[in-house]
Amino acid sequence: MPARPRYPIIYVRGYAMTKSEISETTSTPYMGLEAGSTKVRQAWDGAVSKVFFESPIVRLLKLGYSDIYRDGLQIEKGPIPPQSIIIHRYYDVADPDFGSGKVPTIEDAAKGLSDLILRVRDQVCSGGGMTRDQFRVYLVAHSMGGLVCRCFLQNAAAGSAEARKLVDKVFTYATPHNGIEMAGMNVPGFFDLWDMNNFNRGEMRKYLAIRDKNTGVNSLDGKFDPRRFFCLVGTNSKDYDVARGASRLLAGELSDGLVRIENAWVEGAPRAHVHRSHSGPYGIVNSEEGFQNLTRFLFGDVRVDGVLALDNLPLPPTTLLQKLLGKKIGYYFEVVVATRGALDFDLTRRTIANNCAMLRTRAELFDDAGALKPDARQPHLFSTFLDLSKRPEGRAEMMFTIQIAVSMITYSGEDSEANEHYVPGEYLFRDTLVISAVPPADSTASWQVGYVLADSGWSSARMTPAKGEVDEQGQPYVAIPLQNDKGFKATLRLYGSHWE
Structure with missing residues (x-):
């Protein structure tokens, strides 16, 4: 049986709330994908061993992927191999060291993703690893990054139809596909502090271009095949320590500490539930469960x-x-x-x-x-x-x-x-x-x-x-x-x- 092609992976990170969080995000090369974890496992006889999860980026590198950094610079014009990992650095513009200091909107980030996909296609195909007809790309997103991907796929004004046709599969970790609720209430649309209204269902309906009020916000609305869109749902609220535990208290036990379980999936898409929190060293992205579901969805046979x-x-x-x-x-x-x-x-x-x-x-x-x-x-x-x-x-x-x-x-x-x-x-x-x-x-x-x-x-x-x-x-x-x-x-x- 001939080897099946593996396409470039574009990783789209989640929400960064404050200026310090944005600065911390932009100062790392993989924007969170590089975080791993080491935990202790104790056997029944008392023997202790360390269990290492090296991070998703390292695990993908071991599967034959490579990043696009060379000698401290990002390759933006030269050829890159098909099995490349590219980070959608849409928060760079929000850091005064790299851009204007203005936080991009969901639509802005989606348009940037569209441009990035076309650029990656040109780089991969210029190297002869794939023809333009063969080229496709995987989108892998955490939290709000999944909404950026959906905006690109569902809103015709947020990118090009040419780029949308190149998306093969989408995998989301802990994305609030149906918005965020705190203390049983959806984030208000008027609450624009730190762009929190991005998770209000009314605002989501606008940037996702869902015009039929009878269609749920967690619908792909016929714009992308839900069978090729996977949702990984976290169920552990206790390990989420953001805001000194206030987030998990307000989100409640039926959540990953931020996103409620019932709001973390897309209608008609395959999904899995794993006992992991929204983020952190022991969160859903930096977990064995997350990596195993990701690689089987992207590269599996059955x-x-x-x-x-x-x-x-x-x-x-x-x-x-x-x-x-x-x-x-x-x-x-x-x-x-x-x-x-x-x-x-x-x-x-x-x-x-x-x-x-x-x-x-x-x-x-x-x-x-x-x-x-x-x-x-x-x-x-x-x-x-x-x-x-x-x-x-x-x-x-x-x-x-x-x-x-x-x-x-x-x-x-x-x-x-x-x-x-x-x-x-x-x-x-x-x-x-x-x-x-x-x-x-x-x-x-x-x-x-x-x-x-x-x-x-x-x-x-x-x-x-x-x-x-x-x-x-x-x-x-x-x-x-x-x-x-x-x-x-x-x-x-x-x-x-x-x-x-």
Whole structure:
């Protein structure tokens, strides 16, 4: 199989609030991408080891990328290789040492990104590494940088159509795609101190050029394929110390310390949840979870989506059921996805403990008679990307694990007698699936997918072949039946597709 091309990466940093923060940003060559972290891991026997994350820039350099700095200067006119990392230094103009001292608007930064993409194309193609027809670029952005990318992609006045056509994929870390809320309120539009109104939904609607009021602010509005736009969502508010902890206090626990979980994704785009804070040495950008999701999305071969197709969610025993009839009943769906050998990271983690489990009410799934509704909101558990090149040498299969847990809650007041048979926190279903997928030898064959339920048996046991099915929309998937003695019954549908 011929090697797939890897395109230049343009990194777009996030928001710098004060003049001192802007000066600190512009004084670094990679504008935050160079920060790494070292943490201590202690084994059960007390042995301590250091775990190093060298920073995203160093890790990309180890994958064959290079920056465009030579002898202390940035190469702006000469040829550069296709696998180059370029920093969109849009804050330079705001530093009096480099520019006018005036902070650029989102639109200004977007126009600068458009010009930069065209310049990078000319530099790469002048070196003979790619033709102009072959050239594409990846955009990787943190926080407000993702809004700069969206402004460029969605607002026709903020750049050229020629440059927009060159964008292959977009990856955002912790971007407030639906604005920022503090103490439950969206940042006011009149609050222009330090340009904080950039995160007001009304102002966002203007610079994103979303004119239909019925279209959400977190929509790409048909201007870019959401399938090629990935959102990494942080779920750890406790490690965010900006403003001496005031930010995480105002944003609340259901956030990364600044951006609420529900506001950090684009409609229709794949996303993953990781237990990391908004920024800092232990933040979402400088994390193993972030890097693994980034590289698999940019360079991976396979996309896998998991949907839990429910048949029955059991209710507690009959004597308690009578007392629950007047209550509002809901279910939490938790999922963790990890690859084979991943000791220090998950590709996605949506759990109750991390405040990001999926919630469905019983009324969204079943009618009063207990029958599944035709339009039931079946939980879409995950979208993840896998890379065939990461398989151990000599192994044909790709392997990953999926932890699934389902629990029930009632939330319409307390009932001391309602604890008769049901213990809060009791799981309706919980197990770990080990998935083995062997790619076909050619395009005419099918994948071979097997699984083991590892919580009740060894993961090395003989794999059960997963059966191929076709869903209601005619899309093929492999079906893994899940059920237990409590009456839980569902099918995990795994949708696999070639990714390029």
